[in-house]
Amino acid sequence: MSLPAFADLLERLIFTPGRNAKLALLRRWFATQPDPDRGIGLAAIAGELSFTLAKPSIIRELAAGRTDPELLAMSHDYVGDLAETVALIWPEADPRPNRPPPDLSEVVETLELAAKADIPRIMADWLDVLDAGGRLALIKLVTGGLRVGVSARLARQALADWAKTPVEEIEEVWHGIPVPYRPLFDWLEGRAERPDPKDVPVFRPPMLAQPLETADIAALDHTAYRAEWKWDGVRVQVSAGPGGARLWSRTGEDYSAAFPEIMDSLDFHAVLDGELLVMREGEVAPFADLQQRLNRKVVGPKMLREYPAGLRLYDMLFDGTEDLRPLPFDTRRERLEAWFARVKPRAMDLSPQVAFVSLDQLSALRDGARAAGIEGLMLKRGDSPYVAGRPKGLWWKWKRVPLSVDAVLMYAQRGHGKRSSTYSDYTFGLWRQDENGGRELVPVGKAYSGYTDQELVWLDRWIRNHTTGRFGPVREVEKELVLEVVFDAAQLSGRHKSGVAMRFPRISRLRQDKPAAEADLLETLMAMVENRPEA
Template structure:
């Protein structure tokens, strides 16, 4: 596949909003491309490719040799996306090379072998042979900037739909076959056997819970369910055996490197499902402390000491290679407790089950969850097998009610992908007393979601018409628009100027009717903090 053909696929994915339409584009692409290129393209879209030497700074430095740096900076600020800016501003060479654009596989294979000092020359040569669409694809490919609204899960679903194989089957071999996935494509097309992950630490699709609504409660028979706390960490899967050890996020991202102490403790042959938490002496720390550890490729001794993590286990999927997922939850729990008693893995404990005799008793426990710094409750049917996806009525999550404040919009920044030209990321603040006895706005959080498409258009127009300052890609706006922000928790944080951090803030409502002077004060948010001393 030539890069222009890959660029056309990316453009269609970006500007195709519907999930089913994206699936159709991917299925058509799998059916029409040769093995190597479709495998490499699939890996790129799913975020499985990484070129450590090809940084965005290399691209910027290269473009500055052809374009005035001030013009590049102004153009980037206006367009909002580096790849799109470079693609449009890159000057046509006086003597355009008389050769076809590079294939996708050629670019990847060349970059994997090339020393760092050769990369600028390679990129320059390729950019000269490509049209603007091909240049966008090239830059996004090499810098890891592919954001086209396609997750790894959606890409695997497209493969399943195209091939007729269950997506769960694909999930289990996906991480056991490296790009360009030639044995996997051979199996999907009936040209070879199903790749066998054997004891490789591959990711298994997790079982997910449905949110418990008021209409669902009346139909529940509490005797069918088991209750556990819903811990405020991140869902992980710990897979360990003769083939290696991996720690996976619930979306199948390998996060082993960020939590080496957990990986070291996985001296067993099993696959566990649980919650990753910062824990000290068995006590769970607020989520804000776990955030210090997330997305870090290098974890030093101080980080390991200050934010020690542990795994609170609530299910076992495999034991010594035996697949336990078809067993009912009650049977798996018995196996888990017996396995844990025999193994006693370091840095791990069992999520306790909650005894109850009525839903009213559970509701009272849920209401008290916030005071205990817990997200809410999980209800799991005792006879439920472990089924990938979100089967109706098997697992329920009964979260505590969210908190809310009225905040003032302070700054805005463009988003990514199809939102790269729209101001969709918002920083908001609350009032507090300043040093002169007056009051000032202090930033307390950022929100990227919660609004409708119509509200996004309105917000983008409002921001452009009320800009008071520019700081690179960030616009400061007139302090006049109030947003109702809902969030799951508030926690003390030394990383923020306000001294407080919000858990999962999102926009509930635009309060254009409310004067900014009547927005909430910082003290209102501080009163909601869960981890205050004393």
């Protein structure tokens, strides 16, 4: 199947709102496209394709050679996306080459075998035979810039729906099958047995907790539950054995390269569930420190020394080849403690269980969690098996009450997917004194959630009517609108101009009743910082 079919899928995904509609589009792709193209399209959408030689800079240089460089720069500044700009501005070849567009498989095979010096010519030849939609799809495909509102998890869910197979079964073999997933499709279409990843360190879908609400507390039998702290890090899964080792995020993203000190400790055969943290002498550092390590492909000695990572273990899924997930939590905890005492894994410790005798005592512990830099509590039924997904009533997360400030909207940016034409990402600021004794707004955070659909429509219209400057996809607005922003924590951060970072900021409400001059001061936010050094 030619690349235009994939371009059509991408366009429909971008402009199709709603999860169910996107799932339907993906199911149709799996049902109608041939191998290997349907598997390649699945890999691209799931973020599993990578072409190391096809850099965005090559695309930019090609476009600059075919068009006026100044026009290209101005167009890129206005559109805000290089792939979309080049797809629109690329001149039609005259005469247009008399050859068909490439198949997805042709693109992949050609780029995998091509020398670096040949990449510009190959890309130009393909761009010449494609229309604007095909060019956009090609550039996004080879540069890894797909943003169509579909996560890897949603893509696997669509595959599961199409095959009428539990998504958990697909996820347990997914990372053991190479692109274009022929053994996977053979199994799902009944031509072969389920693939056996054997000792490959595959990802197992995690068990997640439900938020504990007031109504749930009233019906809770606290004696059936065990309590643990909810640490402010990143939930991860370690999979190690004879076939290798991996460190997975809770969504199946491979974190291995970013945390070599964890990987160096995986000289055992087990699958473990825990929290990734920066730890110094056994003490948990603020989440802002962990952010220094996330999403890095290369970690140098200085980073390892200043931001040492560790793994705080919660649970044990496999002990060797034995699957412990059907066992009760209490049994799995005993197995984890015995394994930890026996193996003594480096860069790891056990998350302690919290003793309590009543819900009132638990509530008091939760209320005091903020002072200790902890997100709250986890409650786990002692008899609960390890079940993928978010089953109701087995595990609860009881987070502390969020903090809030009134901030001023400063900048807005278009979103992605179904929000690509709407200003839905908001940068906001607080007041501080400037060098001349006056006041200035300084950015303190960015939020893109918390508002209703009706509020989003109103905000988008307000932003367009109050724009004072444009910087590519970003608009600067009049400093008039106050937003109430709630967040889980505030921490000192050298990465931010304000010197402080918010944890999970979201818009609570629009304060159209409040003048911008009455928004909060930066010192108000600073007073909420958890990792502030003693005066």
